[in-house]
Amino acid sequence: MGKYKEEDYKSNVENAWCPGCGNFGILNTVKQTLAELDIGPHQAVICTGIGQAPKLPHYMKVNTFNGLHGREVASAQGIKMANPELEVIVHGGDGGIYGEGGNHFLHAIRRNLNITVVVHDNRIYGLTKGQPSPTSELGLVTGIKPEGVQISPLKPLELAISQECSFVAQAFSANIKENVEILKAAILNEGFSLVNMLQPCITWNKVNTYKWFRDNTFKVDSEHDPYDSRATLELLKDKLPLGIIYKNKKEAYDSKVARARVFCGKEGFNKIAGSFG
Numbered sequence: 001m002g003k004y005k006e007e008d009y010k011s012n013v014e015n016a017w018c019p020g021c022g023n024f025g026i027l028n029t030v031k032q033t034l035a036e037l038d039i040g041p042h043q044a045v046i047c048t049g050i051g052q053a054p055k056l057p058h059y060m061k062v063n064t065f066n067g068l069h070g071r072e073v074a075s076a077q078g079i080k081m082a083n084p085e086l087e088v089i090v091h092g093g094d095g096g097i098y099g100e101g102g103n104h105f106l107h108a109i110r111r112n113l114n115i116t117v118v119v120h121d122n123r124i125y126g127l128t129k130g131q132p133s134p135t136s137e138l139g140l141v142t143g144i145k146p147e148g149v150q151i152s153p154l155k156p157l158e159l160a161i162s163q164e165c166s167f168v169a170q171a172f173s174a175n176i177k178e179n180v181e182i183l184k185a186a187i188l189n190e191g192f193s194l195v196n197m198l199q200p201c202i203t204w205n206k207v208n209t210y211k212w213f214r215d216n217t218f219k220v221d222s223e224h225d226p227y228d229s230r231a232t233l234e235l236l237k238d239k240l241p242l243g244i245i246y247k248n249k250k251e252a253y254d255s256k257v258a259r260a261r262v263f264c265g266k267e268g269f270n271k272i273a274g275s276f277g
């Protein structure tokens with residue numbers, strides 16, 4: 001039994017999510033994961049932007065940085081560089097991270113800091129009442145898109161794999177037990193970890209419901225080799241795979257910087273610090 005229990009992350013802030021929202025399952029997963037990894041509320045920071053997903057740290061006791069919509073990955077990288085001891089986790093929506101924050105997302109994968117990014121992928125802009133997001137499927141009709149989505153969705157997992165991301169997983173918000181294991185592995189991975197968390201928005205997305213996600217997902221076979229990018233891309237072809245789908249061994253950027261700090265000494269390091277791109 002670890003030092004921390006789920007109650008240690010409890011907050012008294014009133015919850016404003018719709019009853020039945022997929023975000024509740026994600027909140028439970030995060031609390032349970034931190035408790036099982038023995039990461040106390042003072043040892044982690046959850047970075048968010050604006051939206052329904054970014055409210056997650058308001059509903060728990062943990063350090064929080066709540067910045068601009070789409071800038072959650074950027075602030076997380078700054079925090080990790082300033083305090084490498086902190087467990088830095090990002091929670092954002094598909095709109096914030098893949099849309100407004102798409103450029104940060106792409107380059108953060110390349111930079112490979114030791115952070116975990118959990119995207120609550122409800123395939124819609126939830127907080128602002130159902131505009132299409134980058135992952136909305138072709139033809140999706142919503143209250144404010146009556147003619148249906150006209151452009152094909154972004155493929156975030158394929159994109160992350162194309163950039164040789166250190167760790168890529170996909171999860172479905174209702175599978176809390178499995179998701180705790182996935183999130184633990186993501187946090188323990190030394191590098192940039194992406195968890196695309198499929199999450200029903202029961203209010204604005206009437207297509208990608210709990211039933212739809214159950215019918216259109218499958219659990220990745222234990223035989224799957226996550227280091228085999230070709231096999232992983234095959235997995236992504238039809239239905240949505242759940243589990244750890246891709247891994248790539250490479251040194252985390254913060255660890256490279258720490259080595260440079262030792263190698264050059266403090267003064268020397270300060271001279272070259274600006275050259276880390």
Ligand SMILES: Cc1ncc(C[n+]2csc(CCOP(=O)(O)OP(=O)(O)O)c2C)c(N)n1
Nearest residue numbers: 050051052053069093094095096125126127
């Ligand atoms: C730079 C910027 N653009 C747009 C907005 C308005 N805005 C706030 S939340 C939001 C949508 C959030 O959708 P998503 O990121 O998918 O998260 P969700 O609410 O679905 O969890 C938008 C468009 C904003 N606050 N800042």
Ligand code: SF4
Nearest residue numbers: 018021052126201202
């Ligand atoms: S609008 Fe959608 S994402 Fe937002 S709380 Fe309600 S169900 Fe959840």
